[in-house]
Amino acid sequence: MEQKERVIRTEKIYEGRILTLSRSTVELENQKYAKREIVEHGGSVVVLAFTKEDKIVFVKQYRVAVGKNLLELPAGLIDHGETPRDAALRELEEETGFKANSIQFLFEFFSSPGFTTEKIHLFETKDILLGKRDLDEEENIEIVEYTVEEALKMVKLGQITDAKTIMGILHASLERK
Numbered sequence: 001m002e003q004k005e006r007v008i009r010t011e012k013i014y015e016g017r018i019l020t021l022s023r024s025t026v027e028l029e030n031q032k033y034a035k036r037e038i039v040e041h042g043g044s045v046v047v048l049a050f051t052k053e054d055k056i057v058f059v060k061q062y063r064v065a066v067g068k069n070l071l072e073l074p075a076g077l078i079d080h081g082e083t084p085r086d087a088a089l090r091e092l093e094e095e096t097g098f099k100a101n102s103i104q105f106l107f108e109f110f111s112s113p114g115f116t117t118e119k120i121h122l123f124e125t126k127d128i129l130l131g132k133r134d135l136d137e138e139e140n141i142e143i144v145e146y147t148v149e150e151a152l153k154m155v156k157l158g159q160i161t162d163a164k165t166i167m168g169i170l171h172a173s174l175e176r177k
Helices: 084-096 148-156 163-175
Strands: 006-015 019-027 033-041 044-049 056-063 068-072 075-077 098-100 104-110 119-125 128-130 142-146
Touching: 044 056, 044 084, 044 098, 044 163, 056 084, 056 148, 056 163, 068 163, 075 084, 084 098, 084 104, 084 119, 104 163, 119 163, 142 148, 148 163
Parallel strands: 044 119
Antiparallel strands: 006 019, 019 033, 044 075, 056 068, 056 142, 098 128, 104 119
16 A cells, blocks of 8 residues: 655745755645654765776765765765766766776665655776876865775774675675576
8 A cells, every 4th residue: 555645835944055945744644743853865876996907996075064084985966967977987987097998877766755755876997097086175085996806805893884885795796696
């Protein structure tokens, strides 16, 4: 049985550069009402990039929201008017300096659909060359490489905790079986 909530009213609470926060009043099927806070997000991309040595390219950077350095796959926002594929190619080169000759869309998923509209598009490339790194002024990123097996072990040990990165690693691990 499919359930649906009917939006009665929505008010915009905050509008920023990368997200909008709104609060909606919804009517439930039992004719009760509830509030839903929604982070509206334009979407993002993540890239599972393999070197010629069959290692995954990761970025290590400080994330103020969680107060620590995280190991992540290269990723970023989809700019206005940009396709997810173009965003993936751009982000890979900007963050890592690697340019992909070819890139394949794997799948898309929601980061946390209980409160945000963010959809993440996962891409994979096994055909990279050294290009030109072009970090944003505020970015301080270290590039590291690990095998699929090493990365999977780091997930199991709690050393990789970023959800989009775990999705990419698990995909790579399943593809090898």
